[in-house]
Amino acid sequence: MIELVSPERCISCDKCIKVCPTDVFDRGADGIPVIARQSDCQTCFQCEANCPTDALFVAPQTHPQPPFDELALAESGLLGSYRAQIGWGRGRTPGSLRAVGPALGTAPITS
Amino acid sequence: MQELSTDVLVVGGGPAATWAALDAARAGVDVVLADKGYCGTSGATAAGGTGVWYVEPEPAAREAAMASREALGGYLAGRRWMGRVLERTYDIMNELADSGSYPFPTGPDGRQLRNGLQGPEYMRRMRIRIRRAGVRVLDHSPVTELLTAADGSVAGAAGYRRQEGHGYRVRAGAVVLATGGCAFLSKALGTDTNTGDGALYAAEVGAEMSGMEFSNAYGIAPEHTSVTKTAFYSFATFYQEDGAVLEGAASQGGRSVIARALLEGKVYCRLDRADEAARAAMRLAQPNFFLTFDRLGVDPFTERFAVTLLAEGTVRGTGGIRITGDDCRTTVPGLYAAGDAATREEICGGFTGGGSHNAAWAMSSGSWAGRGAAGYALALGAGAVGRAVSPAGGAGLRPLGNRDADAREVIRAVQGEVLPYDKNYLRHGEVLTGALDVLDETWARLRSGLHGTGREVVAARQAAALTANARWMYRSALARTESRGMARRLDFPEQDADQHHRIASGGLDRVWTRPLTAVAA
Numbered sequence: 001m002i003e004l005v006s007p008e009r010c011i012s013c014d015k016c017i018k019v020c021p022t023d024v025f026d027r028g029a030d031g032i033p034v035i036a037r038q039s040d041c042q043t044c045f046q047c048e049a050n051c052p053t054d055a056l057f058v059a060p061q062t063h064p065q066p067p068f069d070e071l072a073l074a075e076s077g078l079l080g081s082y083r084a085q086i087g088w089g090r091g092r093t094p095g096s097l098r099a100v101g102p103a104l105g106t107a108p109i110t111s
Numbered sequence: 112m113q114e115l116s117t118d119v120l121v122v123g124g125g126p127a128a129t130w131a132a133l134d135a136a137r138a139g140v141d142v143v144l145a146d147k148g149y150c151g152t153s154g155a156t157a158a159g160g161t162g163v164w165y166v167e168p169e170p171a172a173r174e175a176a177m178a179s180r181e182a183l184g185g186y187l188a189g190r191r192w193m194g195r196v197l198e199r200t201y202d203i204m205n206e207l208a209d210s211g212s213y214p215f216p217t218g219p220d221g222r223q224l225r226n227g228l229q230g231p232e233y234m235r236r237m238r239i240r241i242r243r244a245g246v247r248v249l250d251h252s253p254v255t256e257l258l259t260a261a262d263g264s265v266a267g268a269a270g271y272r273r274q275e276g277h278g279y280r281v282r283a284g285a286v287v288l289a290t291g292g293c294a295f296l297s298k299a300l301g302t303d304t305n306t307g308d309g310a311l312y313a314a315e316v317g318a319e320m321s322g323m324e325f326s327n328a329y330g331i332a333p334e335h336t337s338v339t340k341t342a343f344y345s346f347a348t349f350y351q352e353d354g355a356v357l358e359g360a361a362s363q364g365g366r367s368v369i370a371r372a373l374l375e376g377k378v379y380c381r382l383d384r385a386d387e388a389a390r391a392a393m394r395l396a397q398p399n400f401f402l403t404f405d406r407l408g409v410d411p412f413t414e415r416f417a418v419t420l421l422a423e424g425t426v427r428g429t430g431g432i433r434i435t436g437d438d439c440r441t442t443v444p445g446l447y448a449a450g451d452a453a454t455r456e457e458i459c460g461g462f463t464g465g466g467s468h469n470a471a472w473a474m475s476s477g478s479w480a481g482r483g484a485a486g487y488a489l490a491l492g493a494g495a496v497g498r499a500v501s502p503a504g505g506a507g508l509r510p511l512g513n514r515d516a517d518a519r520e521v522i523r524a525v526q527g528e529v530l531p532y533d534k535n536y537l538r539h540g541e542v543l544t545g546a547l548d549v550l551d552e553t554w555a556r557l558r559s560g561l562h563g564t565g566r567e568v569v570a571a572r573q574a575a576a577l578t579a580n581a582r583w584m585y586r587s588a589l590a591r592t593e594s595r596g597m598a599r600r601l602d603f604p605e606q607d608a609d610q611h612h613r614i615a616s617g618g619l620d621r622v623w624t625r626p627l628t629a630v631a632a
Contacts, residue, residue: 017274018149018250019149019151019152020148020149020152021147021148021149021152021153021154021157021158021301021303021304022148022303022304023148023251023273023274040303042158042298042300042301042302042303042304042337043298043300043336043337044152044157044158044300044301044337045158045399045402046152046157046158046231049231050152059406060333060336060337060338060402060403060406060407061335061336062298062335062336062337063335078405078406081402081405082398082399082402085398086229086231086232086398088231094214094232095229095232095395095398096213096214096215096216096228096229096232096233097214097215097216097217098216098395099160099216099224099227099229099395099396099397100216100217100218100219100224100392100395100396101227101392101393101395101396101397102346102385102388102389102392102393102396103389
């Protein structure tokens with residue numbers, strides 16, 4: 001679930017508010033998005049992928065977690081890691097250009 | 112209340128919806144697309160990635176492609192439909208490549224690999240394309256009901272703009288429902304927008320479902336997480352709690368073993384059959400698969416991790432709104448269905464459409480439905496949007512009794528009947544009957560007492576849609592007293608030659624089923 005909006009990194013572009021498919025965010029009084037409906041979060045990581053300043057962190061668990069430490073996340077390289085991997089952002093190569101998957105044998109691929 | 116009018120209204124925001132909108136616009140009509148979430152991130156495709164049923168037009172290759180799932184699907188698919196989906200998908204994927212609309216990777220032989228798409232990139236670019244084609248996109252604007260003309264044909268829809276805080280209506284010549292399947296808010300990746308709303312709205316104007324018994328797909332994910340990427344678990348070995356190998360468990364053909372074991376305790380997994388090359392390729396192909404592991408601090412290739420099975424309902428099942436023509440029309444004039452909202456039995460029969468087939472179906476059926484709806488609207492002429500219309504919505508909007516039902520409570524009740532493996536995955540007639548009784552009672556309660564206003568109307572309608580889908584599902588599962596495709600019954604383990612037919616279903620206060628005896632074409 002979405003666990004962190006970093007007020008230091010956020011530039012109040014409202015992009016996460018716009019792209020969240022389940023409408024989890026509200027605009028805060030100071031312009032920083034507020035996680036208003038966390039239980040509606042479907043852990044799809046799309047807000048993170050679309051954040052231009054890597055200000056968001058989605059934990060993989062589908063239930064709320066204890067608070068995350070922004071500094072530790074940044075140091076571990078997890079902040080913005082999905083956006084980097086799919087190659088979004090200035091100067092990056094779209095990840096789809098490198099998406100040559102493994103051979104999965106003859107069984108029908110069903111997902 | 113915002114009032115709009117258009118020739119074609121597309122409901123939904125995933126691949127089927129965007130292809131419908133694009134091809135309707137290219138047919139020269141005015142198009143509005145209304146999505147519950149955000150067109151570009153909504154739905155099962157955008158959040159993940161998908162193989163695509165892209166097969167070169169060589170007779171032997173096409174024949175093999177068509178034959179590959181026929182037996183698995185219980186011989187309920189149709190060769191003619193498979194052929195036209197293969198052809199349309201091939202054209203569409205080539206169009207994406209040739210127009211620079213998607214950056215495909217290059218394979219080891221120097222040729223582009225056009226048999227897969229990364230969801231975020233694909234859907235981001237589809238949004239751009241439809242906007243360039245002049246489609247008006249309404250994001251965060253869940254449709255809550257259809258509008259009908261005096262003759263019963265569909266003439267638009269009403270909804271709620273949840274980020275603006277007001278209602279809206281779109282009068283349209285024709286409507287395409289591309290709202291996705293129904294995964295019962297299981298939190299399987301990207302599916303919480305897929306609550307079967309389109310099927311409810313279709314049923315309220317008299318449309319039919321088909322194949323709703325093929326609705327018990329479950330995807331593998333690490334415990335307590337969302338990323339269901341079952342294909343990669345073909346590299347897995349599954350283990351019991353004590354470290355012993357769970358015999359018979361497999362991603363393909365052994366998932367029920369996992370379900371049974373999960374009823375007793377934990378199941379662990381390790382992707383220890385992937386060699387170095389496969390490991391690297393998996394990361395490049397589907398980076399989101401590794402998000403979960405990287406953030407849990409688990410190396411899935413060397414460490415065991417607990418897994419779960421998440422219900423994917425009709426998203427990876429094949430049931431949905433019954434279509435009655437090559438242009439994906441339904442039994443109701445002016446109403447078209449595409450993607451996972453529609454039945455995919457035409458190409459999958461009763462086997463899962465997950466992955467390549469559903470992706471091919473979404474783009475093909477979307478494209479056909481968009482053109483079909485455009486033609487229908489053009490034939491109606493300019494007077495179409497001046498027709499007198501009535502709202503068709505019932506449950507959750509216009510309660511028949513005292514307003515004492517709660518949407519969250521309804522959702523919990525439905526989930527209690529459709530998510531458990533020992534009810535929906537490992538199906539038995541007695542258990543299904545008991546579950547259906549609870550669901551019927553839930554429907555009666557919500558039909559009488561569920562009422563949402565403002566943004567709560569969306570939750571109320573979702574609760575009603577989940578209940579309706581669950582009832583068609585179990586009623587159809589009970590009608591099929593055999594095992595065929597994914598609709599397996601513990602009490603009828605064999606396939607029965609006399610039941611080689613599809614099953615239509617429908618109705619709301621009274622749910623019905625009917626065998627469709629005409630052989631698939």
